[in-house]
Structure formats: C-alpha cells, structure tokens
Amino acid sequence: MNYSVGQVAGFAGVTVRTLHHYDEIGLLVPGERSTAGHRRYGDADLERLQRILFYRELGFPLDEVAALLDDEATGRADPRAHLRRQHDLLTARIEKLQKMAAAVEHAMEARRMGINLTPEERFEVFGDKDPDRYAEEAEQRWGGTEAYAESQRRAARYTKADWQRMKDQVDDWSARYAALVTGAEPPTGERAMDLAEEHRRHISAWFYDCPYALHRGLAAMYVSDERFKAFYDSMAPGLAEHLKEAIEANAARHTV
Structure with a gap:
C-alpha cells in the first residue's frame, strides 16, 4: 500500500508543509509518485519518517538526522547498535526532562509559598535570611490548618514592596523590643504587653487571624524550638523568654 501526503501527515501528526520540506531537502523522498506527480509514501517511507520524528523529538537538527539515517541505510550502524543508541538518547532525554520538571516544581512551590521574587529581589529584601527556609517543615506542621491556608493565600498576593x-x-518592632529588654523592663509591664499585642496584630494583618490562644501557642514555640529561640535571642539576650511571658501576660489581660 501507499499513502498520499495528506494521509501521512494525519498518521504522523505533522503538517503537509513539513513533509514537502523533508522531500525538498532529501530527508524523506517518497518512494513513488502518482501519474499526476503526487507524492505517494510506502511502508519503508513511513518507517523512515518514524525515525526522523524520533530524532527530532530528541532535539537533533535536520542535518544531523539525515547523517544518522544515512549511517543506518548504508549499514554503518547495525540494527542492534541503532536500538542501543536510541535507548541511550532516550535515557539522556528522560534525565534532562526530569531535571527540568524538578526546576519547574521548585518554581511552583516558591510561587505557592508566596515568595514571588527574583533572586536579586529576595536578597535585597531579606539578605541572608531565606524567607522560606522552613517552608517544608511549616507545611508538615500546619499544612492542614486554616491558618496555614490563609497565610498562603495572602502571601501569594504580596509584591516586593x-x-x-x-x-x-x-x-522596627524588633529594635523597640530589644531596647525594652536591654532596659530591664519586666515582661508583665505595660510597654512589654503593648509590644506583644503589636506582635499579635502584625501576624493577623499579614498572615492569618491570630487569637490570643494561638498567640500563646506560638510563644511557647519561641522558647521550645531552638531555631526560633536563637532568632529572638539574637535581637537581645533572653528576648525569646521575655517575649513569651509578655505574650502570656497580654493574653491574660485581654481574656479575663
């Protein structure tokens, strides 16, 4: 059997124009012509087209595809060697695509976490403090909560500004609280409690609703988790514990 150029285009998922081009450059010359001069493709032509499309899918330019097929046609590459080469090329292609997929997944995760900044913008805003350093752990801890979901929804809209x-x-808050701790003001004092309330409202404004019970839970984590403790204590020695007590005192005065 032989087939028209339109039929082959339909089989292979290419355009008629592509097949015309392959014929013009000698890459795929149809084995027959009709009495009217129309291209007619046989089984051998279809097999060659299949190989052309395979190499094109792997990114080979047409001149290299022609050289590969010529090697096969002249016997310089036996069928087993040809299959091994195809296998090696496919394996390399799969590895490349997997790396590309991983890169895209990383970008999607960063966007989903709301960090929609270029590397330059991230450094300009945060310096060496990576804003999603603990993103994976945060999702593991709180991923199923409404507070976490709300945080992601809000953060996804934030711009660099x-x-x-x-x-x-x-x-600004950190500097004022550090000065309070350095000045030995008690965590149960009015200023400390006011700053604790400001801390709670900041969370509510930027991330998720933070009622006093939740704020107490965060305060406990600030001293029990060494990383949070180190973060707050870097502002002033003992600040994490001081803040915990201030948060508890502030919650008590608002929930009596």
Missing part, C-alpha cells in the same frame, strides 16, 4: 514593608515593620 509588600515584603519590604512587612520587613521594615518587623525590624
């Missing part, structure tokens, strides 16, 4: 404004607020 939003992140910068948020960081500026944190830096």
Whole structure:
C-alpha cells in the first residue's frame, strides 16, 4: 500500500508543509509518485519518517538526522547498535526532562509559598535570611490548618514592596523590643504587653487571624524550638523568654 501526503501527515501528526520540506531537502523522498506527480509514501517511507520524528523529538537538527539515517541505510550502524543508541538518547532525554520538571516544581512551590521574587529581589529584601527556609517543615506542621491556608493565600498576593514593608515593620518592632529588654523592663509591664499585642496584630494583618490562644501557642514555640529561640535571642539576650511571658501576660489581660 501507499499513502498520499495528506494521509501521512494525519498518521504522523505533522503538517503537509513539513513533509514537502523533508522531500525538498532529501530527508524523506517518497518512494513513488502518482501519474499526476503526487507524492505517494510506502511502508519503508513511513518507517523512515518514524525515525526522523524520533530524532527530532530528541532535539537533533535536520542535518544531523539525515547523517544518522544515512549511517543506518548504508549499514554503518547495525540494527542492534541503532536500538542501543536510541535507548541511550532516550535515557539522556528522560534525565534532562526530569531535571527540568524538578526546576519547574521548585518554581511552583516558591510561587505557592508566596515568595514571588527574583533572586536579586529576595536578597535585597531579606539578605541572608531565606524567607522560606522552613517552608517544608511549616507545611508538615500546619499544612492542614486554616491558618496555614490563609497565610498562603495572602502571601501569594504580596509584591516586593509588600515584603519590604512587612520587613521594615518587623525590624522596627524588633529594635523597640530589644531596647525594652536591654532596659530591664519586666515582661508583665505595660510597654512589654503593648509590644506583644503589636506582635499579635502584625501576624493577623499579614498572615492569618491570630487569637490570643494561638498567640500563646506560638510563644511557647519561641522558647521550645531552638531555631526560633536563637532568632529572638539574637535581637537581645533572653528576648525569646521575655517575649513569651509578655505574650502570656497580654493574653491574660485581654481574656479575663
């Protein structure tokens, strides 16, 4: 049997124009012509087209595809060697695609976590403090909670300017609380409790609703988790424990 150029285009999922081009450059010359001069393709032509499309899928330019097929046709590559080569090429292609998929997944995860910044913007805003350093652990701990979901929804909308404004607020609060601790003001004092309330409202404003019971739970984590403790204590020695007590005192005065 032989087939028209339109039929072959339909079989192979290519355009008629592509088949015409392959004929013009000698890559796939149909084995027959009709009495009217129309291209007619036989089984051998279809097999060659299959190989062409295989190499094209792997990214080979047409001139290299022609050389590969010529080697096969002249016997310089036996069928087993040809299959081994195809296997090696496919394996390499799969590895490349897996790496590409991993890169795309990483980008999707970063966007889903709401960190929609370029590397330069991330460094400009956060410096060496990676904002999603603990993102995976956070999802494991709280991924099923409404607070976590709300945090992701809000963060996904934030721009570079939003992140910068948020960081500026944190830096300002940190400086004022560190001065309070350095000045030996008690965590149950009015200023400490007011700053604890500001801390709670900051969380509610930027991430998720933070009622007093939840704020107490966060306070406990600030001293029980060494990383959070180190973060707060880096502002002033003993600040993590001081803040915990201030949060508890503030919650008590608002929930009596």
